[in-house]
Amino acid sequence: MPIRPGDQIVHKAAWLYYTHGLRQDEVARRLEISRASVALYLRKARESGIVTIATSTRLFASDVLARRVEDVYGLETVWIVPDADNEGGDIPLLAASVFLSLARSGQKIGIAWGRTVYAIADAMAYADLQDVTVVQLCGNLGAPYSYRPDQCTMEIARRLNAKGLNFYAPLVLTSERLARDLRDEPVIREQLAGVEECDLALFSVGMVDEDAHVVKCGAMTAAEVETLRSQGAAGVIAGQMIDASGALLDCDYNRRVISADFGSICKIPTRLVVVQESAKLGPLKAALAGRFATHLVLTHSMAEQLIADSASAGATSL
Amino acid sequence: MPIRPGDQIVHKAAWLYYTHGLRQDEVARRLEISRASVALYLRKARESGIVTIATSTRLFASDVLARRVEDVYGLETVWIVPDADNEGGDIPLLAASVFLSLARSGQKIGIAWGRTVYAIADAMAYADLQDVTVVQLCGNLGAPYSYRPDQCTMEIARRLNAKGLNFYAPLVLTSERLARDLRDEPVIREQLAGVEECDLALFSVGMVDEDAHVVKCGAMTAAEVETLRSQGAAGVIAGQMIDASGALLDCDYNRRVISADFGSICKIPTRLVVVQESAKLGPLKAALAGRFATHLVLTHSMAEQLIADSASAGATSL
DNA sequence: GCGGATGTTTGACTTTTGTCATCGAGATTA
C-alpha cells in the first residue's frame, strides 16, 4: 500500500486524531467528511505506517538471564520470551518489535529466510521509514513454501515502506562449477558485494536434519544431510552449513550454494538472530560461536540451556 | 513518572493490547484483573512511554516550499506548518514530533529555553528512550515565568525518560568580571564544555526588543536593549546577542552572560530551530546566516518571506 | 489495635469507535 498523493487527507486525519488528540467526530467536522471515513482513514494511516504504534521491548530485555547471556556470549542485547508465551507466537512479535526499533531511515537491511523470518515479517507493524533498501542475503529455493526467500524480503520491504532488492539465483546448484560461474556474473557479484554495506541484518539459524529446508525442497536427500552432519555440520546460516565452531564447513554442498559470504555478513554492524524452536540449541550455539549475532531473541528455556552449557564448557565460546 | 518495578503488569497489558492486538476485555481475562484496570494501565503505558504513538511528519516536510528553503539556506530538513493551523498550536506539536523523531537512545541532548521551547516540551509525547541526558544550554533567569530554562530542560527530560542536567548559574551577571570568574568554576566549565558532546540541540531565536526575556526579567532595561539594537543586535540565541550575520555581538552584555558558546553549539551535529512568531523573521535570518540550524520548523508565511528575501538579497546567506 | 490518609481496583454507566450494508458519483462498455 504505497502512499499516494490523494492520501493527504489520511495524513491530516492522523495528525488531528493522534497528535492533536481530537476525537473522530471532531476530526470529521474539521475535515468536512463523515466520521466513518475518519475511522477508515485512521486505519489506513496505521496500516501504511503514517502512524506507528510501538510497544517497549524493555520488559523482555530486563530479564537477569538476558544480562547473563549477553555477558557470556558477548552480545549487545538479548531479549527473552517466557516459554509459556511463545505458544502465542510471542517470539515473532517480539522479534518484529525489536527489529523495527533497530531499523532507521536511510539504512540498507539484509534479510535471510526461513519459517521464523517469515513469521517475523508477518507479525511486523508498518513503519514510517524513508530511503530504506531491503536486500536478500541468499539465493532462492523452489516453491513448496509460502516463505520463499524473495517473499520474506518483499514482505519486510513492504512493511518498512522500503525498496526490496531480490536475488534471482537459486540457493543451491547441482555443480560447484556452475555455482562459481554464477557467482562471477556481475549482477550476482554486485548483490553479494553489497551485503557488507548493510547496516542491519535479520536471520535465524537452521537445523541439520531431515526437516531442513534444503531437504524439503529436494535440493538434498535426508541421507546426504546425515553425511554432512557426520562431517561436522552443526547448523545452517543463510543457506550455508557451519560447524560447531561457527566456521563455514568445508564441503561440496557449501561450494554449490549462492549466498552472502560470512565475512560480509559479519561486517554488518547490527545482526539480529532470532530462534524459536528449542530443538535449535545446537545450531544456535554454533552460530554464537561464529559470532554471527550481535542481538538475540530467544525463549527462556533456551537461554537457560545456553548458560548451563557455557558453565559446563568453561565458556570456551568467548 | 519513572517506571517502577510494579509496573510489569503495565508492560504486559500494553504488550498484549498494542502488539498482540487483543481487546481490553481479553487482556483483562488473561491478566486476571478488571477491564477498567486494563484501561487505566494502558493510559499509564502511553503516558510513560512504554507505548509510543508517533505520527509521520512527512506531510509538513513535503511542501515544495520546504525544499526551496532547504536549498537556499543549506538546511538538512525543513518542516512547514500552514499559517491557519498555527493558531491551534501546530508549531509546537510538529516541533515536538520532529524532535522525538530525531532523538535516539544513548544521546546527549542540549536544550535552550523560551516560550517556544516550553510550548514544545508541553506538547511532547512521552518516549521510550534509554540513557539519554538532557543538558541545559544556558544559565537561568529569575522566576516571573513558568518557562524558566531549568524547567524546559527538566520537562523535556521527563518526557524522554532521560536524566536532566541543570545548570545552576544565572544567565546574566552584573559584571563582566564576575561572569568570567563563574565561567572558570570547574562545575560550570565542565557543563559548558559538555555542550559539544551533544548529539542534538533544540532552541528557538529571540527578538531584540522591549519584549525580550532579559527585559521582562529585569536583567536589562528597554533602553539598554534599544542601544544594543543600534549596535547591530539582530537576534538572541541561547541568551546571547547576535548580529545580522549571525556572529556573536561584541558588547558588554554578551560578556556578562553564562551560556554555551557558539563554537560548541555549532559542533552539535543536529540542531533543530523552531520559530513560531512571524515577527521573528529578522532574528531567524540572523540565526540562519550564522548557520545555527540544520533542521528548521516554521510557518508557511515565514518560509515565503525567507525565500522572497533571499531572492532580493541574491542569496548572500550561503 | 484503631482512625485516617493514600492509593488501587472495580462495577455500572456513558461516550467513542469499528463495521458493514447501502448509496451514489464517475468511469466503461454495449
Added chain:
DNA sequence: TAATCTCGATGACAAAAGTCAAACATCCGC
C-alpha cells in the same frame, strides 16, 4: 444513451473503550 461496474463515502447499529464514584486494601502514626 442506457446499462453496468468500481470504488470511495455514509448512516445506523453493535462493539469496545473511557470514566467515575464507591469499595477495598495498605500503610502510617498514635
